[in-house]
Amino acid sequence: MTADPETRPPEREGTRPAPDPDAARRARATVIGVAVGLAVCTLVYRGIMDAGLDQTAALFVGLPAILAITVAMTPPAKSVTGLILKTMTLGLLLAGILVGETLVCLVVAAPLVYLVGLAVGVPMDIRRRRRAQGQAARGPLSIVGLVLLASMEGVIPGTQPDTTGSVTVVEHVDASPAAVAAALARTPRFVQPLPLPLRVGFPRPVAADGGGLDVGDRRRITFVGDAHHGHAHIGDLELQVTQRGPGMVIFRTVRDDTRVAQWLRWESAEVTWWGDGSGTRVSWTLHYERQLSPGWYFAPVQHVAARLAAGYLIDATATPGV
Secondary structure (H helix, E strand, O other), X not given: OOOOOOOOOOOOXXXXXXXXXXXXXXXXXXXXXXXXXXXXXXHHHHHHHHOOOOOOHHHHHHHHHHHHHHHHOOOOOOOHHHHHHHHHHHHHHHHHHHHOOOHHHHHHHHHHHHHHHHHHHHHHHHHHHHHHOOOOOOOOHXXXXXXXXXOOEOOEOOOOOOOEEEEEEEEEEOOOHHHHHHHHHOOOOOOXXXXXXXXXXXXXXXXXXXOOOOOOOEEEEEEEEEEEOOEEEEEEEEEEEEEEEOOEEEEEEEEEOOHHHHOEEEEEEEEEEEEOOOOEEEEEEEEEEEOOOXXXXXXXXXXXXXXXXXXXXXXXXXXXOO
């Protein structure tokens, strides 16, 4: 005899519902999928490094895409995109701890990594939603194909756009042109802190020697970077005066074994100055070659970094009394 629902004794407080075996199975499958995705990416990362492709889109686009696709192939989660982004966050943290990537690499690459994750996860979620509604599931995955195609920049010859770049910064210095020239001729002293964005793991100048503005004069600047694999990287940037004229000087890079050279190579710096009535206008132009791909992402990032560097050089080396 079935008890009437209204006379059925109430459930005791604190009684937990029976565990859902399907939910537990999905949770285990998700953990396994994440672990497999990270393991696959570790192997692919080693292959990319061994093949010398660590400055191409294969690392910054292809590797995150492989991780995102591997995770997306796990049994259905509430949101593929959310799971991918969480896994990528874990992967970035592990990259800093286990792989030894420097802070600046992680900070600069993180937005691109998350963008790749969204480009893979959102189409997957749309595809699942359409399937659940009985609609055709074709179409969105073509975006995933475009992401994989974008990872070939720098890997296949001819896929890399122009890598040269330049930036010019003009600032007013409260000093005479002769005083500015004297400041440029002295041995550089970098006592001012770097601009805030350049303090996030970028190598910093700690010492310098040499000076002069005559053709052939050299100066060497020593940079110290963040610890990489437990050791701080120390490298030198050596510049030589290759052209000198009234109110202008051109420095060309002779040697650069700093960590910055892995991201961009400084070609030359052109400095001009002229009186403006209340002081001196100083123009600092930096010419460089981009080393990282994809260009659509790293070219603007490096342009901003170069502009900050040019402004800092005016303040630190062309301003008397600093």
